[in-house]
Amino acid sequence: MSTDTAPAAAEAHDHWSDLSYVKLTLALALITAIEVAISYIGDDLGALFVPLLLGLMLIKFFSVVLFFMHLKSDNRLFSLMFYLGLGLAVAVFTAMMLTFRFYSS
């Protein structure tokens, strides 16, 4: 997968050099390009289509959160605050959508 090009922490501590951020951005741009390409050939992928797109979306999402927003290397309390909100949002709104029997229509 294209995530192989995403660089690990370039230096000993979690202080990334500017170049590392550029590389990560290029990787994310590549993933976006792949996403767009997939969206065009969607019919050929069948049941794999939506999970694939969602997976790529999540990779981009968490790359920005963990590395650009530094959550991975910062104090765990910040992660707790953010993931509490994120988790609650996902859980509650998924439950809401399920009550609409959204996914079975």
Place this chain on the structure above:
Amino acid sequence: MADTAVHDTVDEHIDHSGASSTGLSNNKLAMWLFLGSECLLFGGLISTYMLYRGRHSANAGPDQFWDIPFTSASSFVLLTSSLTMVLAVTAAKRKDDRNTSLWLIVTAILGSLFVAGQVYEFTTFYREGLGFTTSLFSSSFYTLTGFHGAHVSIGVIMLLASVGMILKNRIPGDKAEVVELIGLYWHFVDIVWILIFTLVYLIPA
């Protein structure tokens, strides 16, 4: 009878300016809490869209209006702005005011470009017959992307304001932290777009 030592621990004259029970910055904690709450806001807007995305008349749905190449370009612009934002933050950590301001301005320009792209996109949709009240699909689409666009616009204003304050040396407290916090907000706006781009534009109804 009371002793002179009225407590078994000594209250020291501790310097409390900036001290905190956890050693964490108040402002940074506040920003992360705010971003946590924003997850609920956009969660509600995205869910509303997901519920109503299919409720439109025939031939007036997403497939008929989306211009994926154009929106992809907008996405690249916003993604790049996240990079320039990070570069501003690292410059600020190095106490490099000039480059901090430079990258903040570039980020603001890219953000404005994104908003301009949204405006162009929406006016095109409107001319093609997709108004705010045309259908439930259109109302929820414009509401979701409108809220996002408003967040980006506020971000641009914050970026430009901070450039002004840096150049005039008027930032109270820790300059690098202010830039970092604006960065957190900016990246959040970017990740919401990551969700919107895939869920709204790429996954067809």
Place this chain on the structure above:
Amino acid sequence: MALIERSATTIVPTVATPSSSYGVFRRPVESTGWKSWLFTIDHKKLGIMYGAVALFFFVVGGVEALLIRLQLAGPDGTILSADKYNQMFTMHATTMVFLFVMPMAAAFANYFVPLQIGARDVAFPRINAFGFWCFLGGGLFINTSWLLGGAADGGWFMYAPNSSVAFSPTNGIDFWALGLLITGIASLTSAINLIVTVINMRAPGMSLMKMPIFTWMMLVVQFLLLFAIPVITVALFLLLFQRNFDATFFSVEAGADPLLWQHLFWIFGHPEVYILILPAFGIVSEVLPVFSKKPLFGYPLVVFSGCAIGFVGWGVWAHHMFTSGLGPISVAVFSVATMAIAIPTGVKIVNWTMTLWGGKLTFTTAMMFAIGLIVEFTIGGLSGVTHAVAPSDTQQTDTYYIVAHFHYVLFGGAILGIFSGLYYWWPKVFGKMLSEKWGKRNFWTMIVGMNLTFGPMHIIGLQGQPRRMYVWTEARAGAGFFDLGFWNLVSSIGAFILAFGVLLFFINVFISSRRSERAPLDPWDARSLEWMTNSPPKEHNFDVIPAVGHLDEFFHRKYEDRGEGDHHDFHQIATAEEIMADQEANADPHIHMPSPSYWPIVLAFSLPVMGYGIIFNLFLIPVGAAIALTAIFGWSLEPHTASAADYDPPASDGGAEGEVSTNG
């Protein structure tokens, strides 16, 4: 204010490095008079203002309730028309929930959380002030609707599509939605403020599990607010777009699902009821141990059950929608979840009871209100459990049985808890005791009134009286003597007794204020740090930031345990007065307090301006926005403490230096 007045021998004021502010007007630095209240950022003054305004709205909401009960006292009432009745019950609930209970909790939290954790203020004092003025502005804004075409009339839950323009053509609902958005900003910013304060500003040695329960419960409440307010924000925006821009989010003809509103509202609404009750639980957890002369039984369990309630509370919202057509699977899931949430609440009731058991009880008014909460809330909780069983709820829903339930938990729970807190903490805040004699009269009248008002509602609910109906008729009143007519009359009489009981509280306040006798520093022999201060506390709260070694730190400074192991043998080693004298003698020489500011009130003012603009004249929107933008810039550029030039005449010492908090 930045200038601390101290006795000359102890403190040498430090010299500030002046930095100018950009305001057109000089910064307000008065320490007395109306300006010291208008521009204050002191959490204690803000707490008092929150409390005073909340009590004002309590009376407003109470009058609205009395009008409802007058209308329903007899058959075919003519006091209120159907339309006025709809407005009345909508505004009664909106006022009580958003403009009384929530701000009253904010009053207690603002005043006491910093004191309980040994801090000198909250993390962001100016944002704190902004929150208060937003609340006041939003509350007044909503209520101007009475005079500007009619108040909101769709019920406090504002179900769609009944809330659309077609069914509610006046501006009332727009006032309601915009007003709640404004007060919502207050709640959200306060939530962030208090969470950061509790996490970051605890005195040295105060670990989370050494915090008083009131602070713990308020922490949980702030998280609930943080995550619930954005959801109702979405709902309110969708409603405003529907009503003002012809969006069709809730129009069935356009293919919309009205349940969307219900989900969004109740995803907020259910955590909201825990926001309403947890502060009272916190207060009671403070009061009971003090007047039982025993520590709270099972402190960790009380903490964890509070967190559990906060957490599980997110999973039960659709129990407000059992009859809306969700389908059996959803109903079953939410029914089970709702039963589950009774468990942590039950844990608290047990812990409170066990705190009382074997204690040396003193029945002060505060204690009686606290015990009253245990009894009355349990009654309300039990009817709540009956609602959790979906088939029986199908009978109960939309009847007065539900009204009985929530009034027992809200009045019997939240409000009795609030009154307990008022009687308990009054001497600390105002330096005078409230009369115990009048307090007992206040308590018993309220208890009798409350049970007479809401008790019969269980019965009339099961007899079939629906909610939100402006009349009941003889023909449908049922058979026998104890029919709807009888119980409605009892309920209405009870309401006036209850109102009289509330009046007794205000009489108590008035009478007690005329007394010249000062309250002792520690009248109740209390346990937590807020009592280790003057009455009222000095502006900077503590002369010395305490080093904390125990839960119930203040208690342990007064009493030494000479027992061994589980056998406790407490001996008094110091009085409050001695402790305070020692603190003053060893006061910190450098005390950093931020200065007042007018930007918070200016920014808060801009919001109702924009609100009126949206309803009446679009021109006001850019005007309000311009004020807001100016205020935000002025605020950002303002230093935390006033410069020397802001004092008139300029202070020779330049005011205090530094800051106790960073931005905000």
